[in-house]
Amino acid sequence: MSAHADTHAHDDDHGHHHKETFVTKYIFSQDHKMIAKQYLITGTIMGVIGVLMSIMFRMQIAWPEQPNVLFEALLGKWAPGGVMDADIYLALVTIHGTIMVFFVLTAGLSGTFSNLLIPLQIGARDMASGFLNMVSYWLFFLSSVIMIISLFVEAGPAAAGWTIYPPLSALPMAQGGSGMGMTLWLVSMAIFIASSLLGSLNYVVTVINLRTKGMSMTRLPLTIWAFFVTAIIGIVSFPVLLSAALLLIMDRSFGTSFFLSDIFIQGEVLHYQGGSPVLFEHLFWFLGHPEVYIVLLPALGITSEIIATNSRKPIFGYRAMVMSILAIAFLSTIVWGHHMFISGMNPFLGSVFTFTTLLIAIPSAVKAFNYITTLWKGNLQMNPAMLFSIGLVSTFITGGLTGIILGDSALDINVHDTYFVVAHFHLVMGISALYGMFAGIYHWFPRMFGRMLNKNLGYLHFWVTAICAYGVFFPMHFIGMAGLPRRYYTNSNFPLFDDTANANVVITMFAIIGGIFQLVYLWNFFYSIFFGKKAEKNPWRSTTLEWTAPVEHIHGNWPGEIPHVHRWAYDYSKPGHEDDFVPQDVPLYDGEEELQH
Amino acid sequence: MTAFLTLIIVLFIAIAIWQMVKIFDLAQVGSSNSVVATDKDNKINGYLMMGFLVFIYAITIASFWYLGDLPLTSNSASEHGPEVDNLMVISMTLIFIVQTITQFLLHYFAFKYKGEKGRKALFYADNNTLEAIWTFIPVVVLAGLIIYGLFTWTSIMNVEETEETLVVELYAQQFNWKARYAGEDNTLGMANVRLIDIDRANILGLDESDPNAQDDVITTELHLPVGKPVLFKMRSQDVLHSAYMPHFRAQMNCVPGMITQFGFTPTVTTKEMRLNPDIQEKVANINALRLEKKDEIEARGQDLMYEFDYLLLCNKICGKSHYNMQMKIIVETQEEYDAWMKEQKIFKNSLTNN
Numbered sequence: 029m030s031a032h033a034d035t036h037a038h039d040d041d042h043g044h045h046h047k048e049t050f051v052t053k054y055i056f057s058q059d060h061k062m063i064a065k066q067y068l069i070t071g072t073i074m075g076v077i078g079v080l081m082s083i084m085f086r087m088q089i090a091w092p093e094q095p096n097v098l099f100e101a102l103l104g105k106w107a108p109g110g111v112m113d114a115d116i117y118l119a120l121v122t123i124h125g126t127i128m129v130f131f132v133l134t135a136g137l138s139g140t141f142s143n144l145l146i147p148l149q150i151g152a153r154d155m156a157s158g159f160l161n162m163v164s165y166w167l168f169f170l171s172s173v174i175m176i177i178s179l180f181v182e183a184g185p186a187a188a189g190w191t192i193y194p195p196l197s198a199l200p201m202a203q204g205g206s207g208m209g210m211t212l213w214l215v216s217m218a219i220f221i222a223s224s225l226l227g228s229l230n231y232v233v234t235v236i237n238l239r240t241k242g243m244s245m246t247r248l249p250l251t252i253w254a255f256f257v258t259a260i261i262g263i264v265s266f267p268v269l270l271s272a273a274l275l276l277i278m279d280r281s282f283g284t285s286f287f288l289s290d291i292f293i294q295g296e297v298l299h300y301q302g303g304s305p306v307l308f309e310h311l312f313w314f315l316g317h318p319e320v321y322i323v324l325l326p327a328l329g330i331t332s333e334i335i336a337t338n339s340r341k342p343i344f345g346y347r348a349m350v351m352s353i354l355a356i357a358f359l360s361t362i363v364w365g366h367h368m369f370i371s372g373m374n375p376f377l378g379s380v381f382t383f384t385t386l387l388i389a390i391p392s393a394v395k396a397f398n399y400i401t402t403l404w405k406g407n408l409q410m411n412p413a414m415l416f417s418i419g420l421v422s423t424f425i426t427g428g429l430t431g432i433i434l435g436d437s438a439l440d441i442n443v444h445d446t447y448f449v450v451a452h453f454h455l456v457m458g459i460s461a462l463y464g465m466f467a468g469i470y471h472w473f474p475r476m477f478g479r480m481l482n483k484n485l486g487y488l489h490f491w492v493t494a495i496c497a498y499g500v501f502f503p504m505h506f507i508g509m510a511g512l513p514r515r516y517y518t519n520s521n522f523p524l525f526d527d528t529a530n531a532n533v534v535i536t537m538f539a540i541i542g543g544i545f546q547l548v549y550l551w552n553f554f555y556s557i558f559f560g561k562k563a564e565k566n567p568w569r570s571t572t573l574e575w576t577a578p579v580e581h582i583h584g585n586w587p588g589e590i591p592h593v594h595r596w597a598y599d600y601s602k603p604g605h606e607d608d609f610v611p612q613d614v615p616l617y618d619g620e621e622e623l624q625h
Numbered sequence: 626m627t628a629f630l631t632l633i634i635v636l637f638i639a640i641a642i643w644q645m646v647k648i649f650d651l652a653q654v655g656s657s658n659s660v661v662a663t664d665k666d667n668k669i670n671g672y673l674m675m676g677f678l679v680f681i682y683a684i685t686i687a688s689f690w691y692l693g694d695l696p697l698t699s700n701s702a703s704e705h706g707p708e709v710d711n712l713m714v715i716s717m718t719l720i721f722i723v724q725t726i727t728q729f730l731l732h733y734f735a736f737k738y739k740g741e742k743g744r745k746a747l748f749y750a751d752n753n754t755l756e757a758i759w760t761f762i763p764v765v766v767l768a769g770l771i772i773y774g775l776f777t778w779t780s781i782m783n784v785e786e787t788e789e790t791l792v793v794e795l796y797a798q799q800f801n802w803k804a805r806y807a808g809e810d811n812t813l814g815m816a817n818v819r820l821i822d823i824d825r826a827n828i829l830g831l832d833e834s835d836p837n838a839q840d841d842v843i844t845t846e847l848h849l850p851v852g853k854p855v856l857f858k859m860r861s862q863d864v865l866h867s868a869y870m871p872h873f874r875a876q877m878n879c880v881p882g883m884i885t886q887f888g889f890t891p892t893v894t895t896k897e898m899r900l901n902p903d904i905q906e907k908v909a910n911i912n913a914l915r916l917e918k919k920d921e922i923e924a925r926g927q928d929l930m931y932e933f934d935y936l937l938l939c940n941k942i943c944g945k946s947h948y949n950m951q952m953k954i955i956v957e958t959q960e961e962y963d964a965w966m967k968e969q970k971i972f973k974n975s976l977t978n979n
Binding site for chain 1: 631632635638639642643645646659660661662666667669670671673674677680681684685687688689691692693694695696697698709712713716717719720723724727728730731732734735738739740741744745746747748749750751752755756759760763764767770771774775777778779781782783798799817818819821823830862863864865867869871874875876877878880881882883885887907910911914915925927931936938939940941942943944945946947948949951
């Protein structure tokens with residue numbers, strides 16, 4: 029492998045004789061840095077759509093069945109007279125979930141940063157297979173396009189919730205969205221999974237094989253550990269969702285009965301017999317729960333890196349951090365049943381899953397405490413990336429703690445599928461992962477585009493977002509504790525929940541303000557790509573290898589030899605050194621001990 | 626018109642942000658050219674971190690102030706309810722203690738150690754004792770919670786069906802609920818959706834030849850005698866539904882093709898619950914809010930004034946009218962229940978085209 033890498037370098041040294049065309053450079057690029065940017069931009073566009081949808085259905089919840097020009101303009105026939113239709117409400121909720129979880133926080137987050145950072149931080153010329161990497165992005169692009177096309181079909185987009193439980197998702201007569209909309213949803217997701225698997229395999233192979241000299245596994249930055257383990261979880265669990273999707277397609281189109289049995293709908297008995305929807309739930313959540321960590325671990329990895337750099341301190345407990353990532357990854361594959369306590373599954377299984385679920389709180393707590401200790405006696409540089417990282421720790425704690433209630437089967441009976449759940453997972457995985465993504469973008473923007481994001485706009489973006497995120501999701505716990513079920517088109521149909529109506533208006537206000545202020549970020553992002561201040565080589569004075577490569581992107585990353593690694597990634601403020609950081613490629617001086625971490 | 630105004634307001638907000646962006650940009654050029662955080666930035670954001678801590682506490686207090694009646698932690702109406710509520714209160718207390726402390730440490734450290742030029746951070750990479758402490762403490766606390774939780778769960782879910790148990794079928798379909806009582810023989814007749822015969826009004830697919838089915842009673846309201854254990858057998862004819870009875874701390878999915886079950890013993894009659902001071906306060910509050918929206922509510926054709934009732938809600942997305950799928954639950958004395966039951970038609974007599 030290293031021989032191959034060296035020839036590559038050789039090519040680059042001798043002028044750029046394989047001239048790149050516009051198409052090979054910007055479109056069908058095999059360079060990991062360009063692919064990272066492609067993921068980021070596609071993810072951003074999907075994110076805008078997902079957030080816009082959430083603002084629309086929040087408006088419906090706050091002001092039920094009130095005409096709204098936004099609906100009239102964007103929903104067309106689904107909002108006769110500007111009043112949102114109940115079918116499209118469920119579709120918006122469904123597609124919002126799908127887009128945010130998969131297209132933004134899986135592909136947008138992992139796709140961007142695994143691609144950008146794995147080769148640069150481990151000291152590799154590129155991914156193990158540039159071609160597969162390119163295919164992975166284009167499959168993702170294709171699945172995004174299909175998902176967007178599904179919004180425009182006659183009977184409406186998929187509307188069975190992002191978990192697409194059959195029979196609702198399997199029977200076109202059960203709701204409009206279960207027709208062509210659901211077919212496209214399944215096709216899009218199948219392609220998405222293929223993309224994700226190609227990407228993950230590539231990440232794993234690259235980390236195992238292409239580390240530069242001296243980059244032992246215990247010297248890897250925590251970002252790489254997080255991306256590496258995330259990719260493994262993806263490889264283990266995504267195929268299970270693919271099989272569930274394929275079986276569902278068989279039930280829908282070819283008359284099999286994997287998930288269906290004894291159904292009487294719209295005046296007729298269907299032929300299905302012997303299947304079980306609970307089987308689908310098992311298959312779905314066998315991916316669905318690890319998916320939470322596929323979303324969250326990269327964000328935590330990014331945060332570890334940024335908190336250490338900006339605290340000018342080594343990350344506290346490197347070994348414990350790695351162990352907790354591994355523990356979370358392992359446990360994440362044996363907790364899926366906590367989504368199914370009241371699904372009709374054997375109550376004994378409920379006990380088992382309660383046990384494994386609450387265990388996962390332990391490595392999570394270790395991580396939170398280690399972050400806080402890293403801040404202690406640091407010299408905190410409050411860059412926007414640092415603010416988002418601290419924000420992540422805050423929402424990770426707030427959102428994570430309520431998991432103690434939801435993971436406890438006896439308590440879950442009460443709050444299952446209420447707004448309590450919505451508040452919990454939005455804080456702990458949605459907002460936290462989004463903060464991780466923003467942190468990563470602010471931190472590595474100079475590495476990606478060679479320019480800096482505007483710092484002050486970053487501050488504005490963070491503080492408004494932070495306040496709005498808590499404003500939306502904190503009171504939502506209390507609405508859930510009043511027993512309000514999620515996915516209700518309106519809560520004003522019977523009076524039991526009337527006293528939560530005002531809180532819902534406040535929540536929607538926060539959501540609208542928070543949503544609008546993302547424009548500040550978008551403006552900053554697109555403006556700075558072209559007109560931002562030129563970046564220095566290592567603006568944050570960081571130790572990791574990506575900052576030793578030239579600002580200008582070159583194919584193969586380093587013009588000469590790949591730097592060798594002599595120390596771990598967290599030598600910040602190490603006694604005996606003039607500077608408060610020692611890059612990984614600086615050899616130990618005579619008598620210096622590498623920290624026995 | 627309101628729609629048009631909304632659009633204009635949104636437009637203005639967008640323009641305002643645009644302008645703010647510009648001002649921020651210009652202001653930056655004047656003060657400092659640094660693209661990374663300066664000491665001044667560190668200071669301002671450090672103070673803002675403390676401000677944010679105050680905001681988190683404030684929104685916590687405000688949420689408790691306005692939404693703090695937490696109906697799911699008190700006034701349960703079933704025998705196992707108080708135990709669940711107790712576990713809930715313990716868990717919530719614990720969460721709030723940990724939340725308050727850790728958020729304080731996080732934001733206080735972010736403020737206290739805000740960067741200054743020339744200061745060097747402490748090189749502090751590891752401490753096994755500390756790691757052990759914060760592994761061990763969660764282990765102990767969680768072990769306690771897990772054990773308590775599992776005992777509660779097991780006692781709720783393992784319902785024994787005795788002579789005394791009232792067996793009721795809950796039957797879900799898009800978008801309403803039916804209840805089926807076993808009748809005099811206290812045995813539910815066999816049923817399957819394949820036997821549904823709309824023409825004969827056999828809407829739940831009872832086996833007409835099954836002697837146990839003859840005296841079954843199908844209703845659209847759920848009546849339960851107080852103090853008597855009830856075991857629900859749940860069926861669904863089309864898609865997944867979930868029978869959610871929040872006042873009784875009870876919920877179970879209804880799954881096509883299988884029968885699920887959940888049992889509890891109601892302890893408070895509807896009449897008694899209406900006299901409960903907490904509930905009266907809640908009802909008064911809701912009615913005050915409803916009076917404010919009088920026109921809107923009457924336009925929708927609803928009764929203006931709210932009177933407390935237990936409800937069975939659908940809590941699993943089931944299609945267009947998911948939000949409108951409930952059934953009234955009435956808990957009453959045995960005599961009242963018997964009297965009501967006597968008025969109901971038994972299955973045999975409810976069939977048409979006999």
